Amino acid sequence: MTKNSTIHTLCLLLTVVVLVSCSRKEDKPAVVSSTSAFYNEQHRPQFHFSPKEHWMNDPNGMVYYQGEYHLFYQHYPEGNTWGPMHWGHAVSEDLIHWKHLSIALFPDSAGMIFSGSVVVDHQNVTGFGTADNPPLIAIYTVHNMEGEKSGRNDYQNQAIAYSADRGRTWTKYNGNPVLKNPGKKDFRDPKVFWHAPSQAWIMILAVGDHVELYRSTNLTSWTKSGDFGIDQGSHGGVWECPDLFPLQVDNGKQKWVMLVSLSDGGPNGGSGTQYFVGNFDGTGFTNDNPKDKILWIDYGRDNYAGVTWSNIPEGDGRTIFIGWMSNWKYANVVPTTVWRSANTLPRTVQLKETGDGLRLTSMPVSEFDSLALTSNEVTQQNISDSLDLSSTITALSTYELDVEISNADKTGFVIELQNEVNQKVVFGYSPSEGNRYYVDRLMAGKNDYSLNFPGKHYATRISSDTTVKLRMIVDRSSIEIFADGGLTVFTDLVFPDRVFSKLKIKSQGKPITLKSANVTAIDTIWKVE
Ligand code: FRU
Numbered sequence: 001m002t003k004n005s006t007i008h009t010l011c012l013l014l015t016v017v018v019l020v021s022c023s024r025k026e027d028k029p030a031v032v033s034s035t036s037a038f039y040n041e042q043h044r045p046q047f048h049f050s051p052k053e054h055w056m057n058d059p060n061g062m063v064y065y066q067g068e069y070h071l072f073y074q075h076y077p078e079g080n081t082w083g084p085m086h087w088g089h090a091v092s093e094d095l096i097h098w099k100h101l102s103i104a105l106f107p108d109s110a111g112m113i114f115s116g117s118v119v120v121d122h123q124n125v126t127g128f129g130t131a132d133n134p135p136l137i138a139i140y141t142v143h144n145m146e147g148e149k150s151g152r153n154d155y156q157n158q159a160i161a162y163s164a165d166r167g168r169t170w171t172k173y174n175g176n177p178v179l180k181n182p183g184k185k186d187f188r189d190p191k192v193f194w195h196a197p198s199q200a201w202i203m204i205l206a207v208g209d210h211v212e213l214y215r216s217t218n219l220t221s222w223t224k225s226g227d228f229g230i231d232q233g234s235h236g237g238v239w240e241c242p243d244l245f246p247l248q249v250d251n252g253k254q255k256w257v258m259l260v261s262l263s264d265g266g267p268n269g270g271s272g273t274q275y276f277v278g279n280f281d282g283t284g285f286t287n288d289n290p291k292d293k294i295l296w297i298d299y300g301r302d303n304y305a306g307v308t309w310s311n312i313p314e315g316d317g318r319t320i321f322i323g324w325m326s327n328w329k330y331a332n333v334v335p336t337t338v339w340r341s342a343n344t345l346p347r348t349v350q351l352k353e354t355g356d357g358l359r360l361t362s363m364p365v366s367e368f369d370s371l372a373l374t375s376n377e378v379t380q381q382n383i384s385d386s387l388d389l390s391s392t393i394t395a396l397s398t399y400e401l402d403v404e405i406s407n408a409d410k411t412g413f414v415i416e417l418q419n420e421v422n423q424k425v426v427f428g429y430s431p432s433e434g435n436r437y438y439v440d441r442l443m444a445g446k447n448d449y450s451l452n453f454p455g456k457h458y459a460t461r462i463s464s465d466t467t468v469k470l471r472m473i474v475d476r477s478s479i480e481i482f483a484d485g486g487l488t489v490f491t492d493l494v495f496p497d498r499v500f501s502k503l504k505i506k507s508q509g510k511p512i513t514l515k516s517a518n519v520t521a522i523d524t525i526w527k528v529e
Pocket of ligand 1: 057058074085114115141188189240241305
């Protein structure tokens with residue numbers, strides 16, 4: 001065969017392949033093709049942030065600055081499993097479409113760059129910028145591997161770096177560390193915020209089984225002012241990635257919320273994030289709830305190490321959270337190819353009064369609505385057995401289901417997402433069995449890489465509303481469920497071999513009333529490289 005005829009045969013073969021994939025597209029493709037080959041590998045999230053390639057864990061340093069939302073993240077750029085940590089970097093003008101930037105912070109002889117936060121030094125107290133161009137200051141943990149290996153306890157210290165060019169380049173401060181380890185094995189993940197009433201920067205730090213609070217007026221020297229948690233909440237794992245922020249309550253008062261991620265012992269096993277509601281006076285935090293009351297931000301298994309954006313303009317007023325959509329139980333082995341891990345959708349968090357006290361709600365940021373494509377409305381009806389909504393799902397197979405079921409508190413229901421090879425993920429509500437919601441991903445696709453992955457995740461329903469309102473957001477490898485206005489949330493990864501192209505709502509025994517249902521196709525955010 002000559003070189004030309006080989007090329008000709010290859011072209012023919014290629015044409016056949018293209019035709020086959022085109023004709024499959026007509027009747028919902030097995031693997032959906034979006035507008036380009038970019039971000040289109042199997043299981044690649046279409047509207048969640050994921051690194052272009054290689055490993056990611058915790059979101060870090062989220063800050064809004066000069067029209068851009070910055071997102072940094074724990075990143076190992078040379079492999080698809082956890083390794084020497086860098087800070088990866090991306091920016092967005094709308095919290096939804098992300099532009100990748102070059103790596104912000106690299107490990108050096110002092111150690112790896114672990115989790116932390118970024119603030120805007122508006123007064124330029126550090127002198128690393130100017131009054132007109134206030135610098136961004138990153139406060140992070142330096143983890144010294146040699147120190148750890150040699151059996152020392154003081155291998156995690158807090159350091160800072162600064163940028164005077166909108167986060168594009170960073171310089172490590174030559175007076176690092178700014179907070180030295182006093183000999184505590186776990187001493188990490190500083191989250192810093194400005195506390196106007198006491199005119200100080202506050203750092204909340206995870207220290208094994210508690211958090212510590214530090215104060216500073218210049219971001220370079222820190223004094224301990226309090227600690228919290230040794231006898232509070234859940235201690236199923238080591239405490240990590242804390243956050244502390246105020247939220248307005250309906251009665252016009254303000255409460256403080258503390259987030260604490262736990263490496264293990266989450267509500268359905270593995271990593272999870274608990275929260276406390278109380279007061280902060282600039283030095284210490286007090287919990288409004290009994291010390292053994294455990295509150296979780298999410299009941300799925302894949303929302304970890306989440307914290308909130310800093311410097312959101314007052315006129316906006318939102319508190320915006322994002323989490324790492326994985327779990328240390330299996331994060332390193334999930335079946336993705338060129339990248340590993342994605343983040344949750346950015347979410348607005350609020351405090352709502354319930355019969356049982358104040359509870360944290362999370363809902364996708366409103367900017368997410370800009371991804372809505374065609375919407376199919378289903379008319380009000382009774383479901384005595386099963387309602388098949390598969391025809392409402394477009395070829396993209398990434399969608400949002402909004403549903404209201406009015407008498408579900410008497411009988412319960414299930415919502416089944418299924419694919420052409422009978423893999424399915426099921427959301428259910430069982431009022432008679434402990435008044436619980438659940439997500440069942442036992443048969444949701446690939447799950448042989450870890451015994452810890454398959455499972456059924458439960459949450460006792462918090463709301464007592466007779467109508468169940470759900471927002472269910474389905475990407476290629478995740479499902480996020482916001483029930484009752486975000487009072488109960490599940491974030492769960494799933495790795496189906498084909499997209500979930502079938503959708504059914506089923507009553508359980510007695511008929512249920514579907515008050516409304518809408519299925520909206522969700523666009524990809526990854527159109528241009
Ligand atoms: C949480 C965590 C942090 C640490 C980082 C290291 O997932 O363990 O405590 O800073 O990951 O990558």
